[in-house]
Amino acid sequence: MSWTGKILRVNLTTGSIKVEPTNMDWARAYIGSRGLGTKYLVEEVNAKVDPLSSDNKIIWATGPLTGTMASTGGRYTVITKSPLTGAVACSNSGGYWGAEFKMAGWDMLIFEGKSPKPVYLYINDDVVELRDAAHLWGKSVWETEETLKKSLQDPLTRVSSIGKAGENGVLFASVVNDLHRAAGRSGVGTVMGSKNLKAIAVRGTKGVGNIKNPKAFMAAVKASKKVLAENGVTGQGLPAYGTQVLMNVINEVGALPTRNHRDNQFEGAKDISAEAMATPRKTDGKKHLVTNQACFGCTIACGRISKMDENHFTIVNKPQYRGASGGLEYEAAWALGAANGVNDLEALQYANLLCNEEGIDPISFGTTVGAVMELYDMGVLTKEQIGIEAPFGSAHALAFLTEETIYGRGFGKEIGQGSKRLTAKYGHPELSMSSKGQEFPAYDGRAIQGIGLAYATSNRGGCHLRGYTIASEILGIPVKTDPLEHEGKPDLVKAFQDATAAFDSSGLCIFTTFAWGLQDLAPQMAAACGDEYTVDELAKIGERIWNMEREFNNRAGFTAKDDSLPPRLTTAAGACKTGPAKGKVNMLAEMMPKYYAARGWDAEGRPTAATKARLGL
Amino acid sequence: MQKVLHINPDKCTGCLQCEMACSFENYGTFATAKSRIKVFDFHHTGKKVPYTCTQCDEAWCLHACPVEAITMNKATGAMEVNEATCVGCKVCTIACPFGTINYVEETGKVQKCDLCGGEPACADACPTGAITFIDANWTGLGKMAAWADKLGNQPSAA
Numbered sequence: 095m096s097w098t099g100k101i102l103r104v105n106l107t108t109g110s111i112k113v114e115p116t117n118m119d120w121a122r123a124y125i126g127s128r129g130l131g132t133k134y135l136v137e138e139v140n141a142k143v144d145p146l147s148s149d150n151k152i153i154w155a156t157g158p159l160t161g162t163m164a165s166t167g168g169r170y171t172v173i174t175k176s177p178l179t180g181a182v183a184c185s186n187s188g189g190y191w192g193a194e195f196k197m198a199g200w201d202m203l204i205f206e207g208k209s210p211k212p213v214y215l216y217i218n219d220d221v222v223e224l225r226d227a228a229h230l231w232g233k234s235v236w237e238t239e240e241t242l243k244k245s246l247q248d249p250l251t252r253v254s255s256i257g258k259a260g261e262n263g264v265l266f267a268s269v270v271n272d273l274h275r276a277a278g279r280s281g282v283g284t285v286m287g288s289k290n291l292k293a294i295a296v297r298g299t300k301g302v303g304n305i306k307n308p309k310a311f312m313a314a315v316k317a318s319k320k321v322l323a324e325n326g327v328t329g330q331g332l333p334a335y336g337t338q339v340l341m342n343v344i345n346e347v348g349a350l351p352t353r354n355h356r357d358n359q360f361e362g363a364k365d366i367s368a369e370a371m372a373t374p375r376k377t378d379g380k381k382h383l384v385t386n387q388a389c390f391g392c393t394i395a396c397g398r399i400s401k402m403d404e405n406h407f408t409i410v411n412k413p414q415y416r417g418a419s420g421g422l423e424y425e426a427a428w429a430l431g432a433a434n435g436v437n438d439l440e441a442l443q444y445a446n447l448l449c450n451e452e453g454i455d456p457i458s459f460g461t462t463v464g465a466v467m468e469l470y471d472m473g474v475l476t477k478e479q480i481g482i483e484a485p486f487g488s489a490h491a492l493a494f495l496t497e498e499t500i501y502g503r504g505f506g507k508e509i510g511q512g513s514k515r516l517t518a519k520y521g522h523p524e525l526s527m528s529s530k531g532q533e534f535p536a537y538d539g540r541a542i543q544g545i546g547l548a549y550a551t552s553n554r555g556g557c558h559l560r561g562y563t564i565a566s567e568i569l570g571i572p573v574k575t576d577p578l579e580h581e582g583k584p585d586l587v588k589a590f591q592d593a594t595a596a597f598d599s600s601g602l603c604i605f606t607t608f609a610w611g612l613q614d615l616a617p618q619m620a621a622a623c624g625d626e627y628t629v630d631e632l633a634k635i636g637e638r639i640w641n642m643e644r645e646f647n648n649r650a651g652f653t654a655k656d657d658s659l660p661p662r663l664t665t666a667a668g669a670c671k672t673g674p675a676k677g678k679v680n681m682l683a684e685m686m687p688k689y690y691a692a693r694g695w696d697a698e699g700r701p702t703a704a705t706k707a708r709l710g711l
Numbered sequence: 712m713q714k715v716l717h718i719n720p721d722k723c724t725g726c727l728q729c730e731m732a733c734s735f736e737n738y739g740t741f742a743t744a745k746s747r748i749k750v751f752d753f754h755h756t757g758k759k760v761p762y763t764c765t766q767c768d769e770a771w772c773l774h775a776c777p778v779e780a781i782t783m784n785k786a787t788g789a790m791e792v793n794e795a796t797c798v799g800c801k802v803c804t805i806a807c808p809f810g811t812i813n814y815v816e817e818t819g820k821v822q823k824c825d826l827c828g829g830e831p832a833c834a835d836a837c838p839t840g841a842i843t844f845i846d847a848n849w850t851g852l853g854k855m856a857a858w859a860d861k862l863g864n865q866p867s868a869a
Binding site: 161162163165190193194197250273297298299300301302303308312319323333384385386387388389390391392393395399401417418419 | 724725726727728731732734735738739740741742743744745754755756757758759836838839
């Protein structure tokens with residue numbers, strides 16, 4: 095059955111810790127992780143709650159395949175109501191923490207209320223204690239992890255924590271585990287900080303048993319690992335180049351948003367690409383990239399471990415950044431680089447290290463800096479206000495603004511509110527490259543029609559991971575569709591969104607879907623949990639999860655108007671300037687009615703009674 | 712032919728498939744904490760190194776054991792712990808220079824790698840070839856072949 099059947103409920107206001115049985119009816123209907131955690135959230139939290147009030151809850155959830163030998167089975171999801179968007183927040187992380195937590199014997203961890211003082215949660219199998227975190231408050235993620243391992247005298251402890259950004263209320267603060275793996279988006283770290291919860295330290299020695307049919311499971315796992323190994327993307331491209339393999343590819347198709355989406359191709363893309371990371375630097379003759387790294391159980395190993403040039407201006411006086419560390423991944427390289435026009439690879443890695451060290455989302459941060467640079471270029475913001483000359487392309491401005499933001503200083507406090515609030519404050523809300531208040535990632539919605547629709551309809555705001563149509567529109571997985579064509583995309587987006595919700599809920603990584611479809615997930619789920627998990631059932635569960643999230647957002651006050659893109663992406667004035675997509679805008683108005691129809695929603699974007707009945711909602 | 716576990720740290724990605732395979736083989740659960748092979752992650756250098764018992768011919772653990780609970784499996788060359796005989800005195804854990812035999816609180820006995828009776832689950836699970844089970848006399852064969860390939864493909868000097 096592969097669930098542990100147990101949940102921890104911690105009330106931070108009273109300090110009480112309760113053990114509950116997992117609601118197995120919900121587990122069957124929503125699987126685990128994203129699906130099951132969100133089910134608990136929507137049942138227990140009023141959608142209109144102030145995200146930073148003690149009435150909001152925050153949930154750490156694993157899936158039935160977390161902590162098993164299924165490839166990439168190390169993932170967990172942090173679920174809450176987002177302070178950045180006001181929508182459902184649901185951020186997924188790899189590394190080792192999720193598997194360790196599951197091996198301690200728990201499916202899920204629910205925090206309620208707000209602690210009167212800083213605390214951390216200590217879990218050692220059945221021993222669960224809230225402990226004072228006065229000595230950790232004000233420390234970075236990295237210091238917190240090191241301090242806890244030392245004081246617990248257990249180097250095998252895994253830590254999921256926030257840095258200063260989460261404490262200081264940066265609205266896109268992340269939750270970081272294993273130094274450089276993050277539940278990065280939507281400000282889940284901000285909610286954690288608002289509850290005076292610094293960290294969760296966990297040691298799990300029980301392991302994950304209860305596999306329904308161990309023999310069939312091991313056979314299915316082995317066959318699925320083979321599919322990953324023999325696939326060009328998961329077997330060769332990702333291990334060798336990481337997600338950064340995309341930088342040049344996406345630039346060539348004219349879909350690399352540049353300088354706050356003013357441009358759609360970046361002349362400096364090659365300087366910040368995977369190829370650049372693997373080429374010896376001119377300055378010191380060493381390569382940026384040291385090695386690749388897998389998360390728990392992952393047979394792809396797309397993670398990057400790099401070392402910076404010790405004489406680069408950002409770290410020349412900071413020896414603590416000279417060791418090997420995580421990055422750069424494609425999204426961070428794009429957001430910190432192309433989105434601002436910065437082509438200094440070392441500066442991007444410095445900014446990326448700080449994002450990991452103090453816990454912020456590099457996508458929302460980098461995109462917000464892009465908006466700041468545009469406002470500076472327009473003369474709306476000045477050097478005096480920002481604290482530095484901030485033209486597009488300035489690596490010095492990027493490094494400075496990263497420090498200001500993570501430490502909560504000066505203009506960094508405004509950047510920490512995200513691009514929607516910042517651009518509105520200075521009279522140019524149209525310059526926020528976001529949907530539902532969450533900044534776009536590294537693909538241009540004008541040059542790739544489906545991903546634009548996916549951004550506009552994503553339940554957590556601008557995001558590529560809710561329906562990664564890039565797989566089909568650019569990479570031809572599972573079938574090639576034309577990125578410039580909007581016909582047929584509503585159905586494509588829906589199919590990707592539903593399948594992704596199922597994968598996210600299983601405890602596996604969405605990157606497996608470069609090679610796997612639901613037909614690869616189904617045998618692993620069936621062997622671990624029960625024969626009812628067929629391809630059709632998984633697709634239906636994915637759709638059920640999508641609609642559940644949608645209804646939470648609708649109750650929170652979102653309407654069809656919020657399924658939108660900024661005018662730069664949809665009007666002629668903002669059309670792509672160069673490359674294969676020259677002259678293109680996103681055809682959102684054409685696609686949206688068809689998308690609603692495919693979803694079984696009314697014109698206001700509400701699931702109809704028939705749809706809800708079909709999905710058992 | 713005697714075979715040994717051969718480890719190439721350069722190929723290790725830190726995925727812990729080996730640790731899960733080990734615990735599943737021996738305990739029927741996926742529990743890295745119970746694994747007899749451990750992967751060490753040196754994050755300041757980016758190095759990941761799997762480490763386990765190398766089955767010494769003159770095994771310190773075997774010689775130190777006061778009750779002769781550790782014996783060599785003649786078929787596989789593995790030093791194996793007989794749990795029925797082991798008294799949990801832990802002297803072997805002190806004697807082993809490499810730290811690869813360890814006490815298990817739950818059973819009151821020690822555990823170490825036994826090569827899974829000749830088909831090590833860790834090597835089978837490793838996705839990158841960082842852990843292989845190969846001819847004990849020729850653990851250097853792969854490296855020799857790689858260098859020979861380099862030499863053989865040099866352009867001729869003449």
